[in-house]
Amino acid sequence: MLSRVADSLYWMSRYLERAEHTARLIDVHLNHILEQPSAAGLRRHQVLASLYVPADSDVIDSDYALAELLTFQRSNSNTMAACIATARENARQVREQISTEMWEQLNQLFLFINNTKMDQIWADQPHEFYHAVKQGSHLFQGITDSTMNHGQGWHFIQLGRFIERAMATARLLNVEFQALGQEEQDAAATNRNHFNLLVLLKSCTAFEAYSKVYTASLQPRHVTEFLLLDREFPHSICFAVIMIQNALNALAGATESNKTARVYRLAGRLFATFDYGQIDEIMQEGLEVYLANVQKQCMQIHNAIDKQFISYPIEEKLAA
Amino acid sequence: MHAVSIPDKKIGWDSPFANYQLDAVYDEMFEGSNKSWPQYQRLNQRLLELTPVELQQRQQAADLAFLHQGITFTVYSANEGTERIFPYDLLPRILSAAEWSTIEQGLVQRITALNLFLHDIYHKGHILRDRVVPHELIYSSRHYRREMRDLNIPHGVYITVTGTDLIRQPDGQFAVLEDNLRVPSGASYMLANRQVMKNIFPRLFADYGVRPLDGYGEALLKTLASMAPDQRADPTIVLLSPGVFNSAYFEHTFLARHMGIPLVEGRDLVTHDNVVYMRTTAGLQRVDVIYRRIDDDFIDPLVFRSDSTLGVPGLFNAYRSGNVTLANAIGTGVADDKAVYAYVPAIIRYYLQQDPILPNIETYLLEDPKQCDYVLNNLDQLVVKAVGESGGYGMLIGPHSTQEVREKFRQKICANPREYIAQPTIMLSRAPCFIDGKVEARHVDLRPYILYGDKVRILPGGLTRVALKRGSLVVNSSQGGGSKDTWVLNS
Incomplete structure (x- = not known):
């Protein structure tokens, strides 16, 4: 597979995952703020922080302003609309590599968002709009899985999605846990913590899955363990790391590359920290440090993928 | 020849043909005011059965299919978004088997002669020495590439892919307007039009007995494979595109997909010791045949335009060393120079000792003071x-x-007469088009695609381009033209 093609597939997938994540955060925010209007200002700040959007809370003083900033605003290069446009642009550059069905789905999603105005979303049902975007992204993933060869290209798509997901989830956990009150409890604080945990779980589509494992009793320790270390839930970081590891193993075979190369060692190391990780130890040593480290390792893997498959020096390969 | 007249009752209320213009210009559908050509009779009947609303619905379904598939082209200098849908006309252009047979023979003859001509002028130049074509004309052409002198290429084939523009004159005869021997485009629109047509008018299509176009991808692939250096078996073939901003990018991806070959850009290729490689995730892979959709000027900054960022440094030397084939060859543009065009009938007679089957349009050469x-x-x-x-x-x-x-x-002409030619204004034939709920006559041309490798392959059909503006004679997509499906009938 051409290096440039692998690169485009990787980024197509990352941007689509980012768009879906953004849509979900907005949707969850708009939904939950209805019952807790007093928390709106704080929640808006949390959403912006977890998406790395620098914004003045005086300017973003309403949910409309928040939604507009994250959905369309041109000054923000990571809006949902921009992410989908970039995903499509990457797909367009590899039109002949992806299936026609994939292209048509992504193109339709792009056209749907491009033909929608913020006022219109607000006047109708914002939930329906963001739901349609998430569904469009899920549909694309389903179409990808069922119409594209599960060869190299598909593995690069997996890599993009799960690296993006691991990093975004780590960031989200970090931002949300800093805001959780410590164990000292008055009724209002308990209530607030419960609300924040619920939002966190829903932001990872994790509430139902969590409840099946731990019941609906929301404990910070359980929520953290679930979103970090659960091996079966597709939005946990551990799951993403397993998928990254699987994709790289498959690529090592397909490209007949040396398994001692840096990218494989980095992925193996990250996998090991999750494989043998204990929630008590992690909490003791500080969740913040741990999550920052996960993000750093994901970034290293990202760079190593580029070095291994995309922008390697020619001399290296001619000698081989 | 029988003709069916349009039933009177339909004309009374709102026949779709109410505004149809018929005059001295050849009409593809109507022989006379109430008579359609035999191959159009069934279409005519079908159109009269459908209500304007039904026709409109089908047009909308077709437009939507193009939009969703992203069948677009890019217009240079357009201010807003650069992607546009290629306008598609609902009604097919229909050619009888006999008409097609003449076109086919004429094209094979013309392409064979032009290829011999290219080989000759890049080798001994007999035709120039015999003064059939003036040598000043060749050596002054911007597209003559000295770098190609005495280079032998597989099968001696220079023009692997041609898209010849044909027009129909008022007497009904087809003539050649332009030979596009460099990097002709449009084949993908021909195939996409057919796909949409089959969805929109399935029954009509099935009843008509239309010759299939499905094999184009495979035919092109076979042609390219036959051009591999040293007859290498199982060659690696790639399509070289200028990239996503090129107006024909849709076509590049379409053809690459239909052939199952990688679409590469200049930055994907590297040369080392006169061998071309592409950068893959598994390292460097040798490339044997390049179907290039980049003009000569931009293909190798070391030999041609040094400011080109689209090309591959060192590609031309790899080509000259015989390690890689370029299709089309470098320097074919000299034979579709519009002044050289005037000599093509003479070129055909010189190499093949035959009279041209498809005539030229009369052409004035401006270097001759009288003309x-x-x-x-x-x-x-x-x-x-x-x-x-x-x-x-x-x-x-x-x-x-x-x-x-x-x-x-x-x-401009006085300053530089070699750079221009003149031709009489030809009234291209008109064909029925569905415009704003009515059927109206618009000027059309026809571009069939000719593949030439180990042998000549021509797919039955082509791209019928339409000048959608009333009265306009310019059919190019960059100038507001559209296209329609072209049917060649079995019998």
């Missing part, structure tokens, strides 16, 4: 074209021009 005088005195009736341009750029259509534009062209 130039005539042209300058009749600019308002003639078409003037820049010899090295394509895509409808750099053209004057006398009858549709203003005094001011004609004056500009007069100055």
